[in-house]
Amino acid sequence: MHKASWGMLFAACLVFATGAFGQQGEARILAAREAIRTGDRNTLERLAQQPDTHLLDPYVRYWLLLNKLARPDAPPATELADFLMQEAGSVLAERLRADWLRRLAKDSDWAGFLRLYPDLQSPDREMRCHHWTARLMNGDRGVLADVAAQWHDLTDAHSACDTVLRAAISSGDVSADDAWWRFRRQVENRNTGNARSTLAWLDDGDSGALEQAMKSPAQYLDRLPGNFATNRASRELALAALVRLVREDMPAAHVRLIRLQDRLGADDRAYVYSALALRASWAQDRMARDWFGAAGDIPMTAEQRAWRVRSALRDNDWKAVLGAIERLNADEQQESEWIYWRARSLAGLNRRAEAEALYARLAGEPHFYGMLAGDELGRPFVVSPHATALSAEQLRLAEDDPGLRRAIALFQLDMRTEAVREWNWSLRGQDEVFRLAASRLALKYDIFDRAINTAELANPKGAFDLRFLTPYRDLIEPQVRSQGLDMNWVYGLMRQESRFVVPARSSSGAQGLMQVMPATGKWVAGKIGMSGYHQGLLSEPNTNVQLGTSYMRLILEDLDNHPVLASAGYNAGPGRAKRWRDARPLEGAIYVETIPFDETRDYVKKVMANTVIYAAMLDGQPQSLKARLGTIAPRPDAQ
Known part of the structure; x- marks a missing residue:
């Protein structure tokens, strides 16, 4: 039987063995994990009261506190604070702080949230949204300007952001045009739930009409009254139906766009053409080029800009490829794929010297475009045969690291999710040598994915002996x-x-x-x-x-x-x-x-x-x- 199967069988047996008997070591850890999974409060309380020096003992205490946070009683603030102090700097302290913050947000204790939040080291999307809400609820109206500044990155924000997003629209910090921009992007991404929320925040939004437009877009468009375009909301819902129909039946959407085009403005028509062009590009339809042309200079998503390049590339039209790359934004143009294809387009236009200068920027990089650039310069890809050298002392630093030791213990108990969290947390802020030593440590225990990922984090251009393993x-x-x-x-x-x-x-x-x-x-x-x-x-x-x-x-x-x-x-x-x-x-x-x-x-x-x-x-x-x-x-x- 595989060792993971033995671990799961062992854990199952322990559930029946808890009873009134005390448990120590790995048995106690596995029993506590099963207790938190099943919500067994009494077993968690008993196991947490048994003193143990096991490396993973903090997990038992963490699971008990997590269970207490889930109860309707007031959070045990003193116990929580004591754990955060005792386990300061650990991944469990970070997780418990985030769990406590969620409970404070649920209880609308925004003042308490603001006191605890600054010590959270890696806030996720949900926590950042709760923080914005806490600031707003404590009278900080400046948060609305912060939201407005990041508006175009919040199309699929966590639902915890809804309060501040709605407030930013109501206050005028976010314009109606930007609010409708968000609605359009959500429709394009088939995120009807979020689109419904955005529509509800607009005074003239009609969620019932949105449901009809999304469910039966062709019928919705065919039943539009002659004066639909005189109202912004009605016009936007018609555009939403057209975009939805593009996904279902591209020719039918094009026919209806032609039928309605006299009642739509130039920008509205261009917007639908950009949606048609993207869909045609995915279908590798030759109409993509014409429809990108019809879209003109309408603002596009990053995906649409990329596919404008790819549709020209598919046609081997190097002049159009170069033109489309030059219409990417500045950051996109510096991505390796577009540097490479810009070089190819220049070479295709007999501008060889410019092309070679761009190839040289990529050649030798151990990724798809770096290898292709090297080939264009006559430099096939080679790998140094030398193994990554580390001293005994460097290896020992990784072996003695508390977080890595906990991670290995968790891997050995087949607790991969917890193990990966511990491992990744321990690598934060570490230098290349420590990470390479950690990769060696993972390899020692046959934890191949951590060995590979850790070596890539340490040296994405080298350490091939650790990044490209040949186990089994x-x-x-x-x-x-x-x-x-x-x-x-x-x-x-x-x-x-x-x-x-x-x-x-x-x-x-x-x-x-x-x-x-x-x-x-x-x-x-x-x-x-x-x-x-x-x-x-x-x-x-x-x-x-x-x-x-x-x-x-x-x-x-x-x-x-x-x-x-x-x-x-x-x-x-x-x-x-x-x-x-x-x-x-x-x-x-x-x-x-x-x-x-x-x-x-x-x-x-x-x-x-x-x-x-x-x-x-x-x-x-x-x-x-x-x-x-x-x-x-x-x-x-x-x-």
């Missing part, structure tokens, strides 16, 4: 050979999927080292004739790797034996990977850049860059990413 090789290599796959690609994909965490499970249900979905596992098992397959086998490393590598082979064979297509297919499904091809041969890098799904586009870039790095390490030879990306053949229906 004894079970991976035979499967790779039997499937006829590239070991570098398999490791590159597995690293991206799970960071080599055996019990990894995604929100969608994918499991194990290769994050195999249950339905996929069943299908592959049938294809390869695996007898006795059941879903529980996905958590077993050997079976998971066998199914994952078999699936890689099956989709590779179905997708022109092209690793770019197969990587996209592994993440988003082979059918989508096929549909994303063009009617003509397409450069591999352009195919990747124009994948419509953000997650899949980022995934393929990372898998292919990982593959190059693993190849440089395992083969010991310079590697070309551009050669691996190659050319994507046209769709069969276009040939």
